[in-house]
Amino acid sequence: MMDKSFDFAAAEGRASALWEETGAFRAGRPDRTAAQPFCVVIPPPNVTGNLHMGHALNNTLQDVLCRYWRMSGRDVLWQPGVDHAGIATQMVVERQLMERQEPDRRALGRKAFVERVWAWKAESGGAIVAQLKRLGASCDWSRERFTLDEGLSRAVVKVFAQLYREGLVYKDKRLVNWDPKFQTAISDLEVVQVESKGSFKWSREDGAPLDAAALAKVLAKNPNGHLYYFEYPVVDDGGDETGERITVATTRPETMLGDTAVAVHPDDPRYQHLIGRRVRLPLVGRLIAIVADEYSDPEKGAGAVKITPAHDFNDFEVGKRHEAEGARPINILDAQGRVTLRGNVDFFEGLESDNDHARLIAALHGQDRFVARSRIVEMMALAGLLARIEPHAHAVPHGDRSNVVIEPWLTDQWYVDAKTLAEPAIEAVRDGKTQFVPKTWEKTYFDWLGNIQPWCVSRQLWWGHQIPAWYAPWGAVYVEETEEAAYAAGLADGVERGALAQAEAQALASDPARLAETFTRDEDVLDTWFSSALWPFSTLGWPDETAELKRFYPTDTLVTGFDIIFFWVARMMMMGLHFMPEIPFRDVYIHALVRDERGAKMSKSKGNVIDPIDLIDRFGADALRFTLAAMAAQGRDVKLSEARIEGYRNFATKLWNASRFAEMNGCVRVEGFDPSAVREPLNRWILGEAAQAAAETAGAIEAYRFNDAANAVYRFVWSVFCDWHLELAKPVLQGPADPAAKAESRATIAHVLDTIYAMLHPFMPFLTEELWAITGETGPRRAGPLALGPWPAQGFEVDAEVEAEIGWVADLIAEIRSVRSEMGVAPSNLTPLILIAPSERAGKSARAWSESIGRLARVGSIETAQAAPPGALLLVVRGETVALPLAGVVDLTAERARLDREIAKEKLEIAKVVAKLGNDDFVARAPEEIIAEHQERLETFQARLVKLNNARERLERI
């Protein structure tokens, strides 16, 4: 005997154990070797991560696909794994060291620190995997990979080395986005723009001196959002000030220390006479050139722009163009974003001797960039060279992880020539080899790849894939897959260059200690996304030619959020096409972002994060999964509300109780049940509806319309099977029906429940697996867990006759219920039902279904008459008139009003259709079936109107 409600917590445990025991999610099961493969690679969550709503949605959708195809007989591989997440993980462990007051990263040293991170990973890195399992993710967990494990590392170095050989990876000295907090370079994608607007306003014109304290206070809160107008004195050829000044505006005053030019537009009439002159850089005293460059926009700022090549991407380019005029980069910031002047040779080069270097160094050297900012502004004001300060809205780049302002900084880094790799990636999508769903994302993909910049892949971190590059004392670099190979290449090359004597090389080759001293490995590690980009083939065993690689690559579908199209999808396309060389996946399904009820992005700082595990605890994993699938309409954000989850929890309860009802009524599965041999109309009807619902669900899943699929199941289970089939079957099951009919009904219900469990399983795997097990205890033996199928057979159709009969009964019941409710007839009042001159079929149906009609419509008896008795309520149901003799029970004025309303409604509909059919253009141009449909509708309406009018007239005569 089943419990009264579904204990999801217990069932989740049981189902998980069953799947584990039976190896249900294993790819390459012996029974599927001949089956078509289906493969999805999981977007590997960060090892530091906890399951958030985005994961829940993403993995629910993948799981729906995988479970559906697995049930349909395919050999499914859902490849799981976790990402080592360079910065994030290093951060977590560093924080842990700090909290425990242990020696920090640097004190520990690289080797010990990395060991420490591995220890952390072993201890607490698997949390997210356990959470995915709780969600029900049907990954082949036996194949779990980690982006830093041995096999994947082998793939990474091979890829790096090969790209290097091909000239697609190179080292370059240029400006990078530098994160002063983590002290590493980051890629363009890891930079987020933050809008900033200050409030401080000051102008020299007003006469009041600058209130430096007030400014500092404002800047302490937000150092950005102001535009500062500086005046640089123009000097003559002898270096003496001419008295003229040129005004430049900046949002970063501290960078003026590194200014090496002032640029004006070549056509700007205001500055023609100044082009080629020099200015004295205030505070510093260095003489810098006024150059003509198109970059300068006369409309912006002061019209002339200061050029700081070492600290601004645009200025760097301008500087390159004007190198001859002295506009070389002068770096004035250190790795932590502090001003650095002492020992800064470039900075002092060309200084006038009468400047007070010591004063400047004392005031600024070693100061944080933002402290220096207000100091400089103050000093400029004191020098009388600050014209004004204005609030200025602009976007400031921040590190997406560190959340500090990013500095463009001149360093040596490794770059991937993304432009070359992007071409095949663009082509593959253009040719339709890989398709985005929804298609609109293709534009985003093309736009980005079309303008792609070199990808900075080196990171000054310790946790990650160390770059396989070794430097020799003679200034050469050797990029190889292994240390041994690098040494060998280095020695050979050293000899060739003449840097090493042959004998010396030989001696070195057999002395590991000296080799290690001679060649030093690049300290940097690779961007985490570099290894993620290889995920679809590295997880399948590449660079080995494994059976899995052969069988499952290209994968079928990638399911991911649009926020990582650039980070991940595009890069997988590039790497997959270059190394396999084939597309990594055929379809890319892009789903929405999960937001809170009000549409705000969930974030820890806003405190609006909903924890999926908490929801699973409260409502069950199935309810959460169903909600996410039902809301995953293409191209929309998912705004999650708890009420919705609760509703779907109730849905699970509903099905549970329907199953319980079946159990109580002896609905046991029957060996070899054949839907096409079923006789009873009601049973034939529900079998047809079930088959249709299953087909609808399958079609929707295959088209990635998850919401349609979920709704199709929901509607069938609740509104068709429970509301109508079970209710109409009750008299058969519980009354004195003919034993054969009873048996058939029982078998049908059991069969339909099996169909329901199957088509609901991709969405609610735990509930359905549990019900599958419970109902499996009776009847024929189950072949295995529901997770392995079968998906319901399709192709069975309801015949029209059956639909007409059951449909008429259902409509009749609904109509009677509606009128009774409207007229305020008490449920306890079992009224007679009189069929007025019924057709033969209606009479037959009414007799056949008298018990159900009685029960569901609160009808006491069913009679037939040629005319309605006076004062009876008349209804028209699919052309048949029926009467409820309620004279004296109901208020006839109310009934008149009701009929009038009905008539008016009918007339309105008729008028609309008549107008359309009366339109010559419509008749001439609309397709025939549309016209026929309108005609049919008109006839139906008119017939109904006639009967309604009759009823109304009869009422008038009373």
Added chain:
RNA sequence: GGGCGCUUAGCUCAGCGGUAGAGCACUACCUUGACAUGGUAGGGGUCAGAGGUUCAAUCCCUCUAGCGCCCACCA
């Protein structure tokens, strides 16, 4: 500045050329033997606004207004 998207019932959202839908909320009634995590009935929408295309527009096009996102932008 460039691009993408949204505006449909009180709320959250489907639908996207031919009779406006769901869930939740709301109202009334129902302790009916699967289920009150339930049942029955009901109210509620000039489908943002203005033009246009079409026999026909919530759906296609243009514009306007509001909202959101992505990319670029530290004068």
